[in-house]
Ligand code: ZN
C-alpha cells in the first residue's frame with residue numbers, strides 16, 4: 001500500500017492510499033489534484049472517504065464521483081454531497097481490500113468521524129480530518145470542549161505506531177504554541193527542529209505518529225501538571241484538576257495565539 005498526501009488549496013492535504021491499481025482518497029476539497037494523481041499513477045479511484053462537511057473537505061466529491069464512479073462514504077449526521085454511504089462510530093468500511101473502523105469524534109463539527117485501519121503491510125493508519133493535528137487540534141465550531149476532549153482521548157488511545165493523517169499542514173504554528181505551553185518539553189523541541197527542516201524543503205510534516213503526539217501535543221496532555229499549570233497562568237479561574245476546563249482554556253488561548 002502506498003500513502004501520499006496530495007496538497008490542495010493553501011494548506012490542505014487530500015490523503016491518497018493506493019495499491020498500484022486502485023486508490024481511495026480522504027476529504028477531497030478539490031478534484032483536480034486527485035484527477036492528476038490518478039492519471040499520473042495510472043490508478044482507478046474506488047472510494048472517497050469524508051470526515052466532515054466543511055467545503056475544503058467535500059468540494060471535489062461531486063466532480064470525482066462523476067469522473068470515476070467511486071463510492072462515497074461520510075458521516076451520517078452531516079450533510080455531504082449525496083449519494084453517500086452514511087457512517088457512524090462502530091461501522092466498518094471495506095475498500096482496497098482493507099477494513100476501516102469508523103470512530104465518532106464530535107467537536108470540530110457535530111458529526112465529525114475518523115477512519116482507523118490496521119494495515120496488513122504496515123503501521124495502522126488514522127484519517128482524522130480536522131480533529132487532531134500534529135501538535136494541535138481543530139477549532140470547536142460546533143462541539144463543546146467536553147466533546148472534543150473525549151474525541152481526542154479516543155484517538156490518543158489508538159496504538160502508538162498509528163500513522164496520523166491530518167487534513168492540514170498546521171504543524172509549525174501548532175508547535176510554536178505547544179512550546180509556549182511546555183517550554184521544557186525536550187521531545188517537543190526535537191520534533192520542532194525536525195519539522196522546520198522538512199518545511200524548509202517544502203516537505204509535509206505528516207503523517208505523524210500517535211506515540212509522538214502523546215509526548216508533544218498539549219491538547220492530549222491536559223492531565224499533566226505542567227500543562228494544567230500553564231492553562232492556569234493564562235486563565236486563573238481554571239481548576240487544574242478539571243481536564244475539560246484545562247482543555248477549554250488551552251483551546252481559547254490557541255485561538256488568540258499568533
Ligand atoms: Zn474543517
Ligand code: FE
Nearest residue numbers: 054056130167
Ligand atoms: Fe479543514
